Amino acid sequence: MARRTGRRPGNPDTREAILAAARAAFAERGFDAASIRSIAAAAGVDPALVHHYFGTKEELFRATVAIPVDPAQLVPAVLAGDPDRVGERLVRTFLTVWDSPVGGAAVALLRSAVSSEWTARLLREFLATQVLRRVLDQLDVDPAQLPLRGALVATQVAGLAMMRYVIRLEPVASADPETLVATIGPTVQRYLTGDLT
Structure with a gap:
């Protein structure tokens, strides 16, 4: 019987091989420069198989960093409404996600990024x-x-995450989210649209 050559067929290890290749590509080249084709080649699979397991490049990237939320679904709400309040809505959305049950995965990623340059690059x-x-x-x-x-x-959102969820600095750690929105939102707004001089 002749041994088959060519790309590896789908099997239980294929998903992990794709994730490993994607993590390396995103960490080394960044999101924009990494391609599905190059990730598939590094994993030894057809690009169609990457799409089969993960869908889009954005979904593959989210899987590599284990973020359980899709920013594409959250950002429209941040941008809807008064443009002078985007900072507040961004902080509110951030806190809503991090205070939810899925926030634990984000905290784990943040902790890992502090001690791992590779994870820091992905984050x-x-x-x-x-x-x-x-x-x-x-x-x-x-x-x-x-x-x-x-x-x-x-700097603001990462600092807030670090103080509220990792270091647990009081009173920030137990502050009502709306208090943080009211106090940090204007600073974020200035960074988004204000005068930086």
């Missing part, structure tokens, strides 16, 4: 490409300022 890519870019691209701001604005917003 950076996730925040930059899946969350902040989706918000900033819809705002009326100078495109040249987008990287700085996104990084400044990230």
Whole structure:
């Protein structure tokens, strides 16, 4: 009997091989530069199999960082309404997700990112490409300022996550979410659309 050559067929290990190849690609090249085709080649599978298991590139990326929410479903609510209150809605959405039962996975990812450069790179890519870019691209701001604005917003949400969920600094750890929205939202708004000079 002749041995089959070519791409590996789907089996229980295929999903994990794809995830491992995707983690490496996203960490090394970033979300934009990594392609489904290159990830499939590294995993030894057909690109169609990657789509079969994970759907889109965004869904594959979310699976690699184990984020249980889809920013594409959350961002429209952040952007709906008064543009001068996007910061408040962003903080509120962030707290709603992190305070929910799925927030535990995000806390685990944050803890891991503190001690692992590889995980930190994946988390950076996730925040930059899946969350902040989706918000900033819809705002009326100078495109040249987008990287700085996104990084400044990230300092606030990552700092809030660290203090509330990892270090558990009081009174932030037990504060009512609306108190945090009211106090942190304006700072986030300034970073999103305000004067940075």
